[in-house]
Amino acid sequence: MNASSLITAQTTKPIFDAKVLRKTVLDMAYAGATVHIGCAFSIIELLAVLYRSHLRYPGNDPLAAERDYLVLSKGHGVMAQYACMRELGWLQNEAFTGYFADGSDLKGLSDSRIPGLEVTSGSLGHGFSVGVGMAMGAKLRGTDQKTYALVGDGEINEGPIWEGTLFAAHHALKNFMVIVDENGFQAMGRTQEVLDLGSIQAKFESFGFEALSIDGHDEEAIDRTIRRLWASTSTAPKALIGKTVKGKGVPFMEHNNIWHYTRLDQDTYAQALAAVAGSAA
Incomplete structure (x- = not known):
């Protein structure tokens, strides 16, 4: 895919406002009559902080050789990443109004053919290991690139994660950080009921990671914790566990797993837009 066909000129510094990002997700989901709204909403603040303050893209180029890597292992949350990429000017407005239309470049899962999406994911558990490989490659090259892998709490039931x-x-990949979207749900139910994970922080610590848990919607806490983990003198890889709400920002979607696969109609679209517009900053 030709990157120039998607990337647009960026004239103002994006602020990654959570309300704006959620509105973009709703607009996409309604235009494309598609699903996975709740799991996109739970990662909005996590992505906003990463793109605003941490990810490095020299020249605002998603293909820059010196860039940091963001691997969306929970590829079904990709609408949230598309929304951030729109703020960066990497995607044209037509890509959103024509989402899921015939000929649309944007899919419902992360697709590495889109500049800015590092992996093709959706087969859960695999993107994480690709991210580990990217971090290993950066270490071997001696660069200062960082790799972030964003996974879901249901996804970490998968063996490849561990x-x-x-x-x-084992390889002391101190340049690698996993971010866990702990929203308490997976496709078929609550994670605690499908396969109880116990303390996710304790699990990563037992595997040799330096790990911290926070409110995954508190942008100041997210930013502060990422900086704290990177500032550590430990050579251990890092884990940030964000405790989130699936469907965050729209009351009838919050903690309601039906919105993993439910499509918006005219009424629910209007109600969701109003909720997002009136939500606290």
Whole structure:
């Protein structure tokens, strides 16, 4: 895919306002009659802080050789990442109004053919290990690039997650950070009921990670904790566990797993837009 066909000129510094990002997700989901709204909403603040304050893209180029890497392992949350990429000027407005229309470049899962999306994910558990490989590559090259892998709490039921975790700790990949979207749900129910994970922080610590848990919607806490983890003198890889709300920002979607696969109609779209517009900053 030709990157220039998607990337637009960026004239103002994006602020990544959570309300704006959620509205973009709703507009996309309604235009495309598609799903996965709740799991996109739970990662909005996590992505906003990463793009605003941490991810490095020299020249605002998503393909810059010196860039940091963001691997969206929970690829079904990609509408939240698309919304951030729009703020950066990497995607044209037509890509959003024509989402899921015939010929649309943007899919419902992360697709590495889109500049800015590092991996094709959706087969859960695999993106994490790709991210570990990217971090290992940066270490071998001697660069200062950082790699972030964003995973869901249901996703970490997958065995490849823990294989990658062992590898990252063994090789002291201090340039690697996993961010867990702990919203308490997966496709078929509550994570606690499907396969109880216990303390996610304790699990990553037991695998040799330096780990911290925070409110995944508190942008100041997210920013502060990312900086704290990177400032550590430990050579261990890092884990940030964000405790989030699936469907955050729209009351009838919050903690309601039906919105993993439910499509918006005219009425629910209007109600959701009003809720997002009136939500606290």
